[in-house]
Amino acid sequence: MRVEVSGLEVLQRADRALRQAIDDALGRGALEIADEARRTAPVAFSLLQQSIRPLRADWNHWQVVAGVNYARQVEQGRRPGGPLPDPRSIEAWMKTKRITPHAQGMPIKTAAFLIARHIRDFGSPAQPFLAPALESKRSRVEALVLGALRKVGG
Incomplete structure (x- = not known):
């Protein structure tokens, strides 16, 4: 008995294209969230604003981080x-x-x-800037991902 598989290369290319499109959309979304967080972050020296950036953790996992040691205390306040x-x-x-x-x-x-x-x-008191930025851009990120899926899916 012999089994022949055809079209595997096409499926692999489609998988790569889909992964890349989703990653690009998530990266664009993370950049927009970071821009919004920078726009709304409280300013003392602007170090907090300047430290906010998107960070790619994995192919489909992006984070927006604030790279100063006091960012959490600003976002969440301090007891x-x-x-x-x-x-x-x-x-x-x-x-x-x-x-x-x-x-x-x-x-x-x-x-x-x-x-x-x-x-x-x-x-x-808390002065949130990251959580509100995420919430304000959530539907935009969803739209970016759906657009990427439609683009790849045809």
Whole structure:
């Protein structure tokens, strides 16, 4: 008995084309989500905005990441307690925003330490930028993937 399989090469090409089209659509969607997150992220130094980018994790798995260590605290807020935030970062933020201590003669380092202690003791509110960007672009990403499927499928 002999079995002959034909058309396997055509199926493999179609599979590659489909995978590539889906990956391209997801990559485009991740880029649009990253653009939206950058547009809506809170700005102190713009480091947070500049660190937001799409990242390809696998052929059909894209992520949008914020590459600064404080991004999660901005997105989700900070509960009271835990370690003291870095007063040097707060001092740099104060200088950028031209914030001066209310108490006359108080060094900016002291004010930064007091702000850090306040954040440690009372927390800080969430300022979401990634989750809202994903939600606002969800239907667009779905449309990109469906368009890719239609394009490959004919």
